[in-house]
Amino acid sequence: MRRRTLSALFTTSRSMFSQANSAQFNAKEIVRKDLERVTERIGKELDVCRLPGLKHASQYYFKKQGKLFRPLVALLMARACNKTQLKSNSEVTEEQLTVAMVSEMIHTATLVHDDVIDQAQTRRGQPVSHLVWGTKKSVFSGDYILARSSIALSRIGNPFVVELLAHVLDSLVKGEVMQLGTRETTADRFAHYMEKTFRKTASLLALSCQAVALLAGTSQSVSDLAYQYGRNLGIAFQLVDDMLDFVSTSDILGKPVAADLKLGLATAPVLFASETYPELDSLILRRFSQPNDVEKAWDAVKNSDGLQRTRDLAAQYTSDAVTCAQGLAYSHESALLIALVQEILSRKA
Template structure:
């Protein structure tokens, strides 16, 4: 089984040139240089345990994927509208909000999933208990909401508030399985949009609204964020099967162990219909997880998952077609390769 896992890692994790991420990082991001220190200032409190825990993941060691995407989309929209290339103060606030909502939701997810590891270290709930972790997550999201209110734009408030609504609804959708496998895959994609892609999509939409009244520009920004967000999660699902826990910074096949069927398992159902009964019982019988793993590895499920991620990346690139050529557009186009070829 381990040898099969290693072969799939070689075939799917590094299917293309893995050096592409350097192209993305070479674009600077001066507006991101104080991202985490600024968030820590926003979260500052005299309650020492709360201060320690709410700052725990803002240590500068994350990928900063979401705020970087939001920053590049801000610059692209500003450039398209003839505004100076620099990210505005309110657009930068959206970048901070994106990271804060993301981290707040991670803290909550780890409580729900009984996870003790996040980003290669002990999770917040493992350090301070579930009750305190929930409060910490609430505190981070509450301060993101306060920062949002400081923008003073009702339209932007509605757009960003939709993210919280989607994350909650997506979490409930994750608990439901459909009897029909085709319906189940549609359900999975809907859940994935709400839990993951909505945050990037709506933050991109918000910064576009701050830059332009052009509905085509706003829709293009939203579609880019939505598609890159979907691709990001599909690659996450792929990595859960082909990357080691050391590489991921969290336990591998974690979703299966939680009783969750992601894209590779759902694709494997085409060749192994009996898998569907395991999905419906959430892999809770002895040997279910191992059986599901073998079914995934002995089908085209991983290849199909990657192909679907590639299609979402293609759609993300297509969304940018209305924009003139620029370094920001090039960076966003390259980002689709970064997402497809990341190892963690």
């Protein structure tokens, strides 16, 4: 099937909103009560710990709430699939709510661990967990969040859904290990980067969307659409994030700019720039570890088409995500899944 242009797909989405007279709706408002239930249930899951230090450390990142992007996507997909399957009621089931909750807990646990590995200093405008609680307790708190998310997941009672979200953890760990290495040739390097991006970012969205679709009792074709929507959205999200590392400011982004370069990571803008500036290859292989390597890579990206090509690639994935969402029965929720895609390309932080 010929891919329609992104602008045409967004025009269709806006038309869908107009026809339904639903312009006053927005994604978070539709699932506001569900998101409140997610945060409340996370608090209860972690509050059972009888060790005060571990309990408070595990709750630390949840105290200053993030954007809740992953549960937002899962909840909208759950409602859209419920509407697709039932043709009327779109209310989220307890099992689907658990998937949304688990997605946020897994994501937050990885942030705790990532901040330790990356020796980060701030997260969401506050000192990182390991600076407050110490490295060991911080690592254990991330482990504890994952443990409680697994216990919550087991209550769903659907072995296939449990297995799906277990694969998220498998994928995340493999993605982290892949991030430690690179490849010799440009083509292999980019394929390595894209697989790592799927594993570290997109797999959680893809499998969470597939899980809530299966819990809605949808057909295999619809659950595949849900999976592909999450996959494409997740990859686009990370591509834009990698681009913002070069074009945003630390105040807007909430973390230091050029953070990836300083960690030795060659993301899409750098990999594209290396096609124009082959001298970047040696810097990439040594992970920008020598004096002025970060500055040289920064200048090469700024003077190449790397940022535009990264944005173009993100647009391709968002286009595919829109096509997947349009395969669902029309509802406010399916239209908002499309609107989320537009927000990804225009996000500043």
